Amino acid sequence: MFKTVPKRIKEIRFGLISPKEYRKMSVTRVITADTYDDDGFPIEMGLMDPRMGVIDPGLRCKTCGGRAGECPGHFGHVELIAPVIHVGFAKLIRKILRATCRECSALLLDSNQKKKYLEQIRTMRKMGQPIEDITNEVFKEARKPKICMYCGAGQLDIKVEKPSTYVEKMGDHDHKLMPSDIRVRLEKISNEDIEVIGMDPNNARPEWVILTVLPVPPVTMRPSITLESGQRSEDDLTHKLVDIIRINQRFQENREAGAPQLIIEDLWELLQYHVTTFMDNAVSGVPPARHRSGRPLKTLSQRLKGKEGRFRGSLSGKRVNFSARTVISPDPNLSVSEVGVPLSIAMEMTIPVYVTKRNIEQVREYIRRGPDNHPGANYIERSDRRRIKVTDSNCEEMAETVELGWKIDRQLKNGDIVLFNRQPSLHRMSIMAHNVKVLPHKTFRLNPAVCPPYNADFDGDEMNMHVLQTEEARAEAMMLIHVQENILSPRFGGPIIGGIHDHISGMYLLTRGDSRLSKSEILDMLSKTKIEELSEPAGEVDGKPYWTGKQAVSHILPSGLNMAYKAGICEDCDTCKEENCELDAYVLVKDGQLLSGTIEEKAVGAFKGLIVDKIIKDYGSARGLQFINDATMLGIKGIMHYGFSFGISDEDIPNEASIQISELLGEAEDRVMNLILVYNEGNLEPLPGRTVDETLELKIMQELGKARDSTGNIAGKYLGLENAAVVMAVSGARGSMLNLTQMAGCVGQQAVRGERIKRGYEGRTLSNFHTGDLGAAAHGFVKNSYKSGLSPTEYFFHAIGGREGLVDTAVRTSQSGYLQRRLVNALQDLEVQYDGTVRDTRGMVVQFRYGEDGIDPMKSEFSKPQAIKWIIESVTSKEVE
Amino acid sequence: MVGGSNPSEPVFYIFKGMNKVMKGTKSFSLLDHNIVPHHLLLSENEASQVLKKYNIDKEQLPKIKVKEPVILEIGGQVGDIVKIIRTSKTAGEAEFYRLVIE
Numbered sequence A: 001m002f003k004t005v006p007k008r009i010k011e012i013r014f015g016l017i018s019p020k021e022y023r024k025m026s027v028t029r030v031i032t033a034d035t036y037d038d039d040g041f042p043i044e045m046g047l048m049d050p051r052m053g054v055i056d057p058g059l060r061c062k063t064c065g066g067r068a069g070e071c072p073g074h075f076g077h078v079e080l081i082a083p084v085i086h087v088g089f090a091k092l093i094r095k096i097l098r099a100t101c102r103e104c105s106a107l108l109l110d111s112n113q114k115k116k117y118l119e120q121i122r123t124m125r126k127m128g129q130p131i132e133d134i135t136n137e138v139f140k141e142a143r144k145p146k147i148c149m150y151c152g153a154g155q156l157d158i159k160v161e162k163p164s165t166y167v168e169k170m171g172d173h174d175h176k177l178m179p180s181d182i183r184v185r186l187e188k189i190s191n192e193d194i195e196v197i198g199m200d201p202n203n204a205r206p207e208w209v210i211l212t213v214l215p216v217p218p219v220t221m222r223p224s225i226t227l228e229s230g231q232r233s234e235d236d237l238t239h240k241l242v243d244i245i246r247i248n249q250r251f252q253e254n255r256e257a258g259a260p261q262l263i264i265e266d267l268w269e270l271l272q273y274h275v276t277t278f279m280d281n282a283v284s285g286v287p288p289a290r291h292r293s294g295r296p297l298k299t300l301s302q303r304l305k306g307k308e309g310r311f312r313g314s315l316s317g318k319r320v321n322f323s324a325r326t327v328i329s330p331d332p333n334l335s336v337s338e339v340g341v342p343l344s345i346a347m348e349m350t351i352p353v354y355v356t357k358r359n360i361e362q363v364r365e366y367i368r369r370g371p372d373n374h375p376g377a378n379y380i381e382r383s384d385r386r387r388i389k390v391t392d393s394n395c396e397e398m399a400e401t402v403e404l405g406w407k408i409d410r411q412l413k414n415g416d417i418v419l420f421n422r423q424p425s426l427h428r429m430s431i432m433a434h435n436v437k438v439l440p441h442k443t444f445r446l447n448p449a450v451c452p453p454y455n456a457d458f459d460g461d462e463m464n465m466h467v468l469q470t471e472e473a474r475a476e477a478m479m480l481i482h483v484q485e486n487i488l489s490p491r492f493g494g495p496i497i498g499g500i501h502d503h504i505s506g507m508y509l510l511t512r513g514d515s516r517l518s519k520s521e522i523l524d525m526l527s528k529t530k531i532e533e534l535s536e537p538a539g540e541v542d543g544k545p546y547w548t549g550k551q552a553v554s555h556i557l558p559s560g561l562n563m564a565y566k567a568g569i570c571e572d573c574d575t576c577k578e579e580n581c582e583l584d585a586y587v588l589v590k591d592g593q594l595l596s597g598t599i600e601e602k603a604v605g606a607f608k609g610l611i612v613d614k615i616i617k618d619y620g621s622a623r624g625l626q627f628i629n630d631a632t633m634l635g636i637k638g639i640m641h642y643g644f645s646f647g648i649s650d651e652d653i654p655n656e657a658s659i660q661i662s663e664l665l666g667e668a669e670d671r672v673m674n675l676i677l678v679y680n681e682g683n684l685e686p687l688p689g690r691t692v693d694e695t696l697e698l699k700i701m702q703e704l705g706k707a708r709d710s711t712g713n714i715a716g717k718y719l720g721l722e723n724a725a726v727v728m729a730v731s732g733a734r735g736s737m738l739n740l741t742q743m744a745g746c747v748g749q750q751a752v753r754g755e756r757i758k759r760g761y762e763g764r765t766l767s768n769f770h771t772g773d774l775g776a777a778a779h780g781f782v783k784n785s786y787k788s789g790l791s792p793t794e795y796f797f798h799a800i801g802g803r804e805g806l807v808d809t810a811v812r813t814s815q816s817g818y819l820q821r822r823l824v825n826a827l828q829d830l831e832v833q834y835d836g837t838v839r840d841t842r843g844m845v846v847q848f849r850y851g852e853d854g855i856d857p858m859k860s861e862f863s864k865p866q867a868i869k870w871i872i873e874s875v876t877s878k879e880v881e
Numbered sequence B: 001m002v003g004g005s006n007p008s009e010p011v012f013y014i015f016k017g018m019n020k021v022m023k024g025t026k027s028f029s030l031l032d033h034n035i036v037p038h039h040l041l042l043s044e045n046e047a048s049q050v051l052k053k054y055n056i057d058k059e060q061l062p063k064i065k066v067k068e069p070v071i072l073e074i075g076g077q078v079g080d081i082v083k084i085i086r087t088s089k090t091a092g093e094a095e096f097y098r099l100v101i102e
């Protein structure tokens, strides 16, 4: 057996393999389609000839002497009785046939042209540029002459049928070109002409695309498997080779017996079919070769192509051990930093534990529990590195025999640290370290507050979990990628984890105005938090003490916290009345007591979360995590206390409101008609830089936009602040006032590319309207609300607008994905050095000070230079401009 | 770019023959333009201090071509180091260095 020596690749050259080379690289000619003899030994010169490599353990390769696994395999060959076309080159053959003389095989260009093209090709090659454009032009030009300029032979049109049949049109009858005829023509092409069509005559003679010898892939790349019944099951490639060899033999017998031309041609076609499907079983126009079961065979091209193919699936594809994947579902009772792991996964995943004097008793306990008794052990590795599977029957015995220096694979249990990931992993928060909590059922569970960084929802999303295997990895995960270290986003220096949806609605309901809670109520509010002491009540009513909702929040704030800011519900009054704001929009925290203001999205929400941000920056990430946990628990308790539901009847508006809305819309339509009238009279004054037409459009859009907003205001007024949808929109929990407007007021103008809908028939959008109608309804204004229901034309316009939105998102995601890939590839190994410079791996300086200012955006205040402002604010407890 | 082409030499069309055009007219300085950051040639001494400060060789610096209009303007030679002072939104002013190359 020979040992391979590592070599350096200097050059890769692509070309065609000549029949001579096929024979040279072959270790045997294959003449029989049989594989194994009755004793189960491979037959000489058969498809499993041991010279082509071995797959059975124990046998040795007859070429290199290697055992199964050592021998890389060696090619054999089949001598084809008649040449066949290589499907992969069918297109090239067509182009060459059409560009060369049918008699003398000269490329049908005059010598000056040839010289010109050759020169162009050579310069392009030198510059490393593609030559496709030039060769395509060569083929196009050489196709034109009807008579050969060298021998004077008339040229015929060549038709192509299906994948690899070429037919010459001879007057009224067609003459089929057999592969042998084609080969003869290709053989006659001169080396000079070959260069002009962009091929290299030394590496790729055109006739080599017609196969006369078929290489037989080594046995090692088409191993047969022995079924339990002792029956052998051959690889798809072997099946295909059997077909080829059988037909080849039949062909030979028939030809030697002098069979009629018709039979010969049929067999030739069949041989062509088998060779074609051997290369590619998905050629259009060729029925795929199938198994007896009806499953199409996986032949050469199918092994390489596509997502599961060799390139994307095996070479670029990376799969890892100690990982698990399943559907995710929410569990608000988990900590934000925890992940619920199904018991069945926990029992499969293991962590290596080295047996030491200190833990040997613990280890014994794990082993004693065995593999089926949750925190147990699955494997034991002795000091001689032999692995023993722990089973129900041997666990007692193994627990006794375990020694220092051994290693066991312990099952995953509560508190273990694992990595949790959701694709596409676009930023570093897409992989975070969580603590395991083993739970029943089959999904991963996570606190909904960690959904934003993963961009996860529960409509069937799946996520991956990776179990860390070394102490270093676990330590690193704890310190760098643990959830609490990633609450602040390096993108904008604010929290990316925080309350969502119900957390925010709950906090809002709890803290707005002066909500009061009895003792049992506030104790229930705080029961899920880590708070152990209740503050003094705010006062007494009828001899019973009460606490305010703001006090409930004060319990979970760290003592000593000072903050002042305007909440999201602030309406930017001219002079802020601060604590005395009638909207309760001025949040004031003094020494950890919420004195005024309503807690909503801006305080605890993901992406905003001013209080979360402040706590992390002043009290550290662990306190921040605890605050998020407490705040989300409190929020949920809050929303459960007040009760919260939402349905279609929440959009009910009183009759008077509907009348007001329809009046308002009627007036708007009148104004639009008026505008159109003025326009038609030619009296419309164009806006600066706009045509009259544009001005009209703009003014109509403006008018209708205003009308829609007004309907929203009317609807909002009648719905009132108690309405669930209003609560959600105002607090920032979900939805917006626009959504409400569209549900209760008026859906408004549907737009395509920011303009009213204009496409459709000539001069009108739909046949429901008059030609030239410029009115609101004819161009996509939807007067109705989602509640009242859309008219048929409105519905259609709405679908147009909706479709545009879908197309936009689809296009944007693919484009931004590609942009992200390119950026990451360009920047991935740049590193900020200890001296503040940014350098690549060669030590080349890219920036002399990271980001010009040397600031870590994660530690900045929402990416703004606000540190001093914050310090003043926390000392004075007043918002500073 | 699909075929894996080599990036070609940048060409400064606007400034080709600029000197010819400018001859006889009152010349202006590129550096006066408000979006051209300030470029300074460093003396031998200053240059070595910069290299010492960042503990690097000249070659590890970012590069700038001699043919670049600003370098022509300040008369930089191959091997010189230029200091570039840019206005920065977050840092006020940011310093940057480049090695002049051919």
Ligand SMILES: [Mg+2]
Pocket (backbone or CB within 6 Å): A456, A457, A458, A459, A460, A461
């Ligand atoms: Mg989803």
Ligand SMILES: [Zn+2]
Pocket (backbone or CB within 6 Å): A051, A052, A053, A054, A061, A062, A063, A064, A065, A066, A071, A072, A073, A074
């Ligand atoms: Zn071998």
Ligand SMILES: [Zn+2]
Pocket (backbone or CB within 6 Å): A101, A102, A103, A104, A105, A106, A148, A149, A150, A151, A152, A153
């Ligand atoms: Zn000819």
Ligand SMILES: [Zn+2]
Pocket (backbone or CB within 6 Å): A570, A571, A572, A573, A576, A577, A578, A581, A583, A585, A586
């Ligand atoms: Zn206010």
